[in-house]
Amino acid sequence: MLGAPFSLCYNDFGDTMTISSLTNDKIKNLQKLGQKKYRTETGLFLVEGRHLVEQAIASGLCREVYTTDETYSGFPRVEVVTEPVMKKISDTDTPPGIVAVCSRPKPGPVGKHVLLLDGVSDPGNLGTLLRSALAFGFQTVVLDDCVDFTNPKVLRSTQGAVFGLNLIETSILDFIPQHPNHVFFGTDLHGGSGLEGLDVVPAQCGLILGNEIRGVRPEVLAITNRNLVIQIGEIESLNVAVAGGILMYWLKKDH
Amino acid sequence: MLGAPFSLCYNDFGDTMTISSLTNDKIKNLQKLGQKKYRTETGLFLVEGRHLVEQAIASGLCREVYTTDETYSGFPRVEVVTEPVMKKISDTDTPPGIVAVCSRPKPGPVGKHVLLLDGVSDPGNLGTLLRSALAFGFQTVVLDDCVDFTNPKVLRSTQGAVFGLNLIETSILDFIPQHPNHVFFGTDLHGGSGLEGLDVVPAQCGLILGNEIRGVRPEVLAITNRNLVIQIGEIESLNVAVAGGILMYWLKKDH
Numbered sequence: 001m002l003g004a005p006f007s008l009c010y011n012d013f014g015d016t017m018t019i020s021s022l023t024n025d026k027i028k029n030l031q032k033l034g035q036k037k038y039r040t041e042t043g044l045f046l047v048e049g050r051h052l053v054e055q056a057i058a059s060g061l062c063r064e065v066y067t068t069d070e071t072y073s074g075f076p077r078v079e080v081v082t083e084p085v086m087k088k089i090s091d092t093d094t095p096p097g098i099v100a101v102c103s104r105p106k107p108g109p110v111g112k113h114v115l116l117l118d119g120v121s122d123p124g125n126l127g128t129l130l131r132s133a134l135a136f137g138f139q140t141v142v143l144d145d146c147v148d149f150t151n152p153k154v155l156r157s158t159q160g161a162v163f164g165l166n167l168i169e170t171s172i173l174d175f176i177p178q179h180p181n182h183v184f185f186g187t188d189l190h191g192g193s194g195l196e197g198l199d200v201v202p203a204q205c206g207l208i209l210g211n212e213i214r215g216v217r218p219e220v221l222a223i224t225n226r227n228l229v230i231q232i233g234e235i236e237s238l239n240v241a242v243a244g245g246i247l248m249y250w251l252k253k254d255h
Numbered sequence: 256m257l258g259a260p261f262s263l264c265y266n267d268f269g270d271t272m273t274i275s276s277l278t279n280d281k282i283k284n285l286q287k288l289g290q291k292k293y294r295t296e297t298g299l300f301l302v303e304g305r306h307l308v309e310q311a312i313a314s315g316l317c318r319e320v321y322t323t324d325e326t327y328s329g330f331p332r333v334e335v336v337t338e339p340v341m342k343k344i345s346d347t348d349t350p351p352g353i354v355a356v357c358s359r360p361k362p363g364p365v366g367k368h369v370l371l372l373d374g375v376s377d378p379g380n381l382g383t384l385l386r387s388a389l390a391f392g393f394q395t396v397v398l399d400d401c402v403d404f405t406n407p408k409v410l411r412s413t414q415g416a417v418f419g420l421n422l423i424e425t426s427i428l429d430f431i432p433q434h435p436n437h438v439f440f441g442t443d444l445h446g447g448s449g450l451e452g453l454d455v456v457p458a459q460c461g462l463i464l465g466n467e468i469r470g471v472r473p474e475v476l477a478i479t480n481r482n483l484v485i486q487i488g489e490i491e492s493l494n495v496a497v498a499g500g501i502l503m504y505w506l507k508k509d510h
Contacts, residue, residue: 132494161490235419239383242499245500
C-alpha cells in the first residue's frame with residue numbers, strides 16, 4: 001500500500017544510513033505530503049513532534065519515522081536524517097526533530113455520540129473540535145466539506161485526537177436518514193432553542209456544527225430532530241470550537 | 256497624544272491626497288505597529304477589515320482610517336492609499352482594503368464577572384477567549400503575562416470583542432486580594448473539583464485560566480476560593496479557549 005516512493009532502503013550492512021541529500025527521492029516525496037492532493041493520492045500524511053509520533057505508533061497507523069536523533073529506537077522502521085533535511089520535511093519554522101508517515105485512518109462503525117461538521121474551514125477550529133470530541137466521548141466524527149483533517153495545522157491543534165477518533169468523510173444529508181436511532185441536534189443562531197429546555201439527553205445523538213461564516217446549511221437544519229442555540233449577549237456569535245465544546249459538554253453531562 | 260508621526264497631513268486644497276509612496280513616513284510608522292515594542296511605545300495599534308474598523312469607530316478608540324476606497328466616508332480622518340501601500344501596511348496576505356489606527360483602551364472599574372488569564376500565550380486562544388468573555392458577560396478581563404492583545408492575530412480572533420471589554424493588564428497575585436467581594440475560581444487539571452457540585456454561583460466572581468502548557472501557576476491556585484476541573488476522558492486536556500467557554504457559560508447560566 002505504501003508504494004515505491006515510500007519503500008525503505010537500508011544499506012548492504014543491514015543498518016540505516018543518515019539521509020543528508022535534500023534532493024533524495026524519499027525526502028522530496030515527504031515534502032509533497034504538504035499538499036492535500038498528494039496526501040489524497042497516496043493515502044498518507046505526516047505528523048510532527050514526539051507526542052504526535054508516539055500516538056501515531058500506538059494507533060497502528062505509523063508507517064515510517066524520520067528523525068535527527070541517531071539513538072531513537074521507538075519504531076522498527078526509522079530513517080535518520082540531517083537537520084537541513086528535517087527542516088525541508090517539516091511544516092514548522094522550528095522542526096521538532098521527529099516526524100512520522102502515517103496511513104489515513106479507515107472509518108469504523110458509528111458510535112452512540114456523533115459530531116457532524118458541516119463545512120468547518122479553519123484548520124485550528126477543526127483540530128480543536130476533534131480534540132474536544134475525543135475529550136467528551138463523541139468518538140465518531142462526520143466530516144462534510146471540511147478542511148482536510150490531515151492538514152498539518154489541523155493535526156497540531158488536535159493534539160493527537162485524530163488517532164483516537166472514528167473519522168467518516170461523507171455527506172451529512174445522506175448520513176442523517178441512514179441513522180434513524182440517533183437524535184440529531186442542529187445549531188442555528190436564528191431559529192434554535194436554548195439548552196435549558198433540554199433536560200433529557202438521548203443515549204444516541206448527533207451534534208451538528210457549521211461553517212464559521214454561514215453556519216449549518218438550511219437543508220441540513222431542515223432534517224434534524226431539534227435545533228439548538230447558545231444564548232449569548234453583546235456579540236454576534238461564538239467561535240465554532242467554543243460552541244462545540246459547550247454543546248458536547250452539555251450533551252454528555254448528567255442532568 | 257498621537258504624536259508627530261501620526262499627525263495628519265492634508266494638502267493645501269483641504270482635501271486628502273492618495274498616498275502611493277511605500278517610503279512615506281506615515282506608512283513606515285503604520286508598518287512599525289506590527290512590532291509589539293512600537294505599539295507599546297506609541298499606545299497605538301492597527302485593526303484591519305471593515306467589521307473591526309466599524310467597531311473601532313463605534314468604540315471611540317479609532318484615530319485614523321486608511322483605505323483604498325476613495326469613496327469611503329465613515330470617519331472624519333481618512334487617508335486614501337494605493338493597493339501596494341495597503342499591502343505594506345496590512346498583516347495579511349490578502350489585505351482587506353481598510354485599516355484603522357486605534358488608541359489602546361484604558362482600564363475601567365472592575366465588573367461583577369471577571370475573566371483572569373494567567374500567561375495565555377497563543378494569539379488565537381487569547382482572541383477566542385476575549386470573544387467568549389464578551390458573549391458571556393465577563394466584561395472585565397485581567398491579563399497577566401499574556402500575548403499582547405493588540406497583536407494582529409489576537410485582534411482577528413476577537414472579532415472585535417476587544418472594543419467591548421474592560422481590559423486590565425496587571426498581576427493576578429495582586430488583583431485577587433484587592434477584590435475580596437469576588438469569589439475566585441481557579442482551574443486545576445489535577446486538584447480541581449467538578450462543576451456538578453457548583454449549584455449556587457456567586458453574583459460576583461472571577462474565573463482564572465492558565466497557560467496552554469503549564470496551566471494556572473500554583474501560587475495563584477493557592478489563593479483562590481475554589482479550583483475547578485472539567486471532567487474529560489481519553490485525552491489530557493481541553494484547549495484553554497474551549498475550557499474557558501464551558502466554564503464561563505456554566506458560571507453565567509441559571510442553575
